[in-house]
Amino acid sequence: MLIRIKGTTSNCYLLLGERPVLVDTGAPGDLKRILSALQANGVEPKQLALILLTHGHSDHAGCAAELKRRSGAQIALHAGDAALARSGQNGVLAAQDMIGRIVRPFVDEQFEAFGPDLLFRDGFSLEPHGVKGRVLATPGHTFGSASVVLGSGEAIIGDVLRGSMVWPNRASPHFFCNDPETNTRSIVRLAREGLLRCHPGNFGSFPGSELHRFRATASGEVLELSGEPV
Ligand SMILES: [Zn+2]
Numbered sequence: 001m002l003i004r005i006k007g008t009t010s011n012c013y014l015l016l017g018e019r020p021v022l023v024d025t026g027a028p029g030d031l032k033r034i035l036s037a038l039q040a041n042g043v044e045p046k047q048l049a050l051i052l053l054t055h056g057h058s059d060h061a062g063c064a065a066e067l068k069r070r071s072g073a074q075i076a077l078h079a080g081d082a083a084l085a086r087s088g089q090n091g092v093l094a095a096q097d098m099i100g101r102i103v104r105p106f107v108d109e110q111f112e113a114f115g116p117d118l119l120f121r122d123g124f125s126l127e128p129h130g131v132k133g134r135v136l137a138t139p140g141h142t143f144g145s146a147s148v149v150l151g152s153g154e155a156i157i158g159d160v161l162r163g164s165m166v167w168p169n170r171a172s173p174h175f176f177c178n179d180p181e182t183n184t185r186s187i188v189r190l191a192r193e194g195l196l197r198c199h200p201g202n203f204g205s206f207p208g209s210e211l212h213r214f215r216a217t218a219s220g221e222v223l224e225l226s227g228e229p230v
Contacts, residue, residue: 002154002199005037009107010059010201013156014041015148019049019130022073023148023156024201028062028111035070045071049129050118052076054158055145056084056091058111060201065112074117076124078137080144088113091142093176100175120146138190140183141174147186153196153208160186161214163203171198171210187214 003014007026012034015021020043026034038045048071053061056077064075064085077085084091088111095101118124123136123146132151139145141159148156160183164170177183190198195208 017131021050024060025063027059031063048073055142056081062111065114076118077116078144078146079119138186156199159201171206
């Protein structure tokens, strides 16, 4: 089961498998919200099998250091974002639209630095941590962005795309993306999974079919779905 925990600006997700796994840790001020959500779902911090971060931005890694202290759980992060975690800074935040340029000064906050315990590159299975699913590298938003594909057909996709601020069940490009072409390849990779539902880092979830809408706006090279993964 997947539980959405709404932070001040972003979503975290609690996965309730044989053991609980927390995906993302909100912004630096979101600790109380996360602890309350854990309690409401009968999960003590010390029961967490793993803290997985979809990437190293402050609104996803903001409470990682404190939650690690309270839970003793290891923090998994793609190696491409390890430097962000160790510095407690967002690094490059390339705005993709006017909203991104407007909100950038407000979201570009520092967070408590930490050393990730499990650094991965291609991905890994969550089954040893008690959850039926696997982590995939989905770079573009940052070098080390990753997504979680669950056995249920749902996926947590971090900031590969965001939900719409207005419409339910609708995806939009994220306000920030450091490498849009690579991000589009990541959308293609996720689209191949035949996902039922995607849960983004910002705003509401949307059906997996939304991924195909973004594929259609990409270049022909990225649209090619046969052969080796792009
Ligand atoms: Zn981000």
